Amino acid sequence: MPSNKIRFIHSEKVIEIYNPDPNETLLNFVRTKLKKTGTKEGCSEGGCGACTVVLGELKDNDINYIAVNSCITFLPTLDGKQLLLVEDLVSKDNSLHPVQEAMVKCHGSQCGFCTPGFVMSLFSMFKNYTQFKEDIIKDSIAGNLCRCTGYKPIIKAAKSLGTKNKIDHFVKNKKKTVALLKKIGNQSIAIYKKGKRYFAPRYVSELKKILKKNANSKLLSGGTDLSLIVTKDRKDIESIVYMNSIKELNYIKNNNKYIEVGATTSLRNFETYIKKYYPDFNKILKRYGSIQIRNVATIAGNIATASPIGDNLPLLLALDSQIVLQGVKKSKILPINDFFINYRKTKLKEGQFIHSIRIPIFDKNIFKAYKISKRFDDDISSVCAAFNLIIENKKIKKIKIAYGGMAAIPKRAIYCERVLLNSSITKNVIDKAKNALEKDFLPISDMRASSKYRKIIAKNLLEKCFLEISEKKSVGIYN
Numbered sequence: 001m002p003s004n005k006i007r008f009i010h011s012e013k014v015i016e017i018y019n020p021d022p023n024e025t026l027l028n029f030v031r032t033k034l035k036k037t038g039t040k041e042g043c044s045e046g047g048c049g050a051c052t053v054v055l056g057e058l059k060d061n062d063i064n065y066i067a068v069n070s071c072i073t074f075l076p077t078l079d080g081k082q083l084l085l086v087e088d089l090v091s092k093d094n095s096l097h098p099v100q101e102a103m104v105k106c107h108g109s110q111c112g113f114c115t116p117g118f119v120m121s122l123f124s125m126f127k128n129y130t131q132f133k134e135d136i137i138k139d140s141i142a143g144n145l146c147r148c149t150g151y152k153p154i155i156k157a158a159k160s161l162g163t164k165n166k167i168d169h170f171v172k173n174k175k176k177t178v179a180l181l182k183k184i185g186n187q188s189i190a191i192y193k194k195g196k197r198y199f200a201p202r203y204v205s206e207l208k209k210i211l212k213k214n215a216n217s218k219l220l221s222g223g224t225d226l227s228l229i230v231t232k233d234r235k236d237i238e239s240i241v242y243m244n245s246i247k248e249l250n251y252i253k254n255n256n257k258y259i260e261v262g263a264t265t266s267l268r269n270f271e272t273y274i275k276k277y278y279p280d281f282n283k284i285l286k287r288y289g290s291i292q293i294r295n296v297a298t299i300a301g302n303i304a305t306a307s308p309i310g311d312n313l314p315l316l317l318a319l320d321s322q323i324v325l326q327g328v329k330k331s332k333i334l335p336i337n338d339f340f341i342n343y344r345k346t347k348l349k350e351g352q353f354i355h356s357i358r359i360p361i362f363d364k365n366i367f368k369a370y371k372i373s374k375r376f377d378d379d380i381s382s383v384c385a386a387f388n389l390i391i392e393n394k395k396i397k398k399i400k401i402a403y404g405g406m407a408a409i410p411k412r413a414i415y416c417e418r419v420l421l422n423s424s425i426t427k428n429v430i431d432k433a434k435n436a437l438e439k440d441f442l443p444i445s446d447m448r449a450s451s452k453y454r455k456i457i458a459k460n461l462l463e464k465c466f467l468e469i470s471e472k473k474s475v476g477i478y479n
């Protein structure tokens with residue numbers, strides 16, 4: 001029987017809440033019910049990091065600590081996890097955590113509004129790494145904004161953690177916490193509260209039964225897109241089915257022909273795995289939102305949004321990926337190229353869900369991808385491009401090109417591909433291919449970029465790709 005109470009660990013105790021509001025954010029709960037006001041609200045859309053908290057999740061006999069944005073996390077998804085707030089970092093004898101001490105010593109705070117968020121992001125880094133190199137530090141705090149201190153003292157504080165004792169009070173309490181997490185970690189949830197419903201099944205079989213009866217429910221994975229209906233549009237979501245408790249769907253498999261990524265696999269785990277096969281895929285994911293976003297967001301969620309500027313989508317299109325769709329009775333495999341119908345419209349039917357994504361492994365191909373956005377970190381693309389090709393005897397033998405940000409859906413550049421296929425790479429051919437992009441796309445102007453800028457960028461990225469192939473090195477300010 002599913003339970004109507006969620007259980008989580010906070011301050012070494014199991015907290016139980018009966019029938020929580022499915023649309024309440026974790027941030028609201030922390031500040032107004034737990035009365036812990038260290039965690040701040042800035043943007044309410046996952047963009048500033050002021051609300052960062054850390055969640056502890058059971059992984060084998062260990063705890064995996066992940067930083068998340070509490071402003072876009074729904075409270076019921078806390079079930080089965082440990083909640084760590086900035087207040088919890090101080091030990092019982094009132095001594096500061098090494099991360100807090102470092103921030104004080106290096107003058108990492110001025111007005112202090114962003115500080116709890118930075119401390120929690122750095123705490124998560126402290127727990128996950130043994131060495132704190134510049135790239136790890138910058139990746140760890142890319143999702144946190146500071147308006148007054150500036151980042152140098154914060155980076156200095158992070159670097160100084162390398163010399164600190166890693167045995168904090170969480171390590172000392174680990175055995176007890178692991179035992180508690182095991183105790184609370186395996187219930188399914190069904191909540192009915194004031195006309196709102198929330199389900200968190202643990203198995204695909206359970207999910208199918210729920211969808212049969214509640215086909216019009218919204219599927220919730222990382223919630224980094226869906227939750228904004230509540231926090232930004234100020235609307236309620238009546239019925240939610242939370243996918244990420246289903247461990248069966250949290251996997252990455254490989255049969256040497258394709259990589260299969262289960263729907264509830266986080267982008268963070270995927271970005272590490274894909275690096276070996278497609279380094280440029282990893283490079284794009286490193287600039288995808290922030291660690292807080294990638295710790296929970298999924299490829300399945302990104303595909304289902306069908307956003308024209310979803311960063312995975314042009315890459316998956318160029319790689320000829322397939323989507324495994326699962327209905328209550330049948331499953332279906334669909335090329336991703338056939339999945340997007342119109343602006344934010346897909347072939348996904350009511351009661352269906354994305355089970356997994358299959359990404360072919362092309363050993364001999366050249367795969368390149370580029371993201372252009374106004375800011376390097378934590379920004380949505382203006383244009384994203386992906387190129388997958390084989391060159392033999394100086395001729396392009398196979399080619400797939402896809403762009404995001406150039407049409408109402410992420411889309412292949414068919415006319416451009418036709419010009420390039422079976423051609424040698426000459427200036428004349430590249431110029432023709434660039435012109436063909438005008439036939440492929442008629443981009444709009446919006447707050448991210450004008451139509452003219454998008455067209456120029458799309459052409460320049462094509463040129464950059466072939467320049468890099470011929471010169472065998474990356475070209476540009478950043479690659």
Ligand SMILES: Cc1cc2nc3c(=O)[nH]c(=O)nc-3n(C[C@H](O)[C@H](O)[C@H](O)COP(=O)(O)OP(=O)(O)OC[C@H]3O[C@@H](n4cnc5c(N)ncnc54)[C@H](O)[C@@H]3O)c2cc1C
Nearest residue numbers: 046219221222223224225226289298301302304310311354
């Ligand atoms: C601060 C911030 C930065 C961001 N940066 C980027 C970025 O750089 N690049 C980018 O592309 N996106 C970005 N996004 C958008 C968002 O993070 C992505 O679209 C993300 O991949 C969504 O995944 P999710 O698991 O969080 O989906 P959710 O929000 O849980 O769901 C999104 C949609 O997918 C549906 N859905 C979820 N799982 C499934 C499933 N298994 N089957 C069928 N439907 C499903 C949901 O019903 C919903 O309609 C950003 C968002 C924020 C808030």
Ligand code: FES
Nearest residue numbers: 042043048049071
């Ligand atoms: S309040 Fe800005 S990320 Fe949550």
Ligand code: FES
Nearest residue numbers: 110111112146147
């Ligand atoms: S210290 Fe003021 S915003 Fe960072």
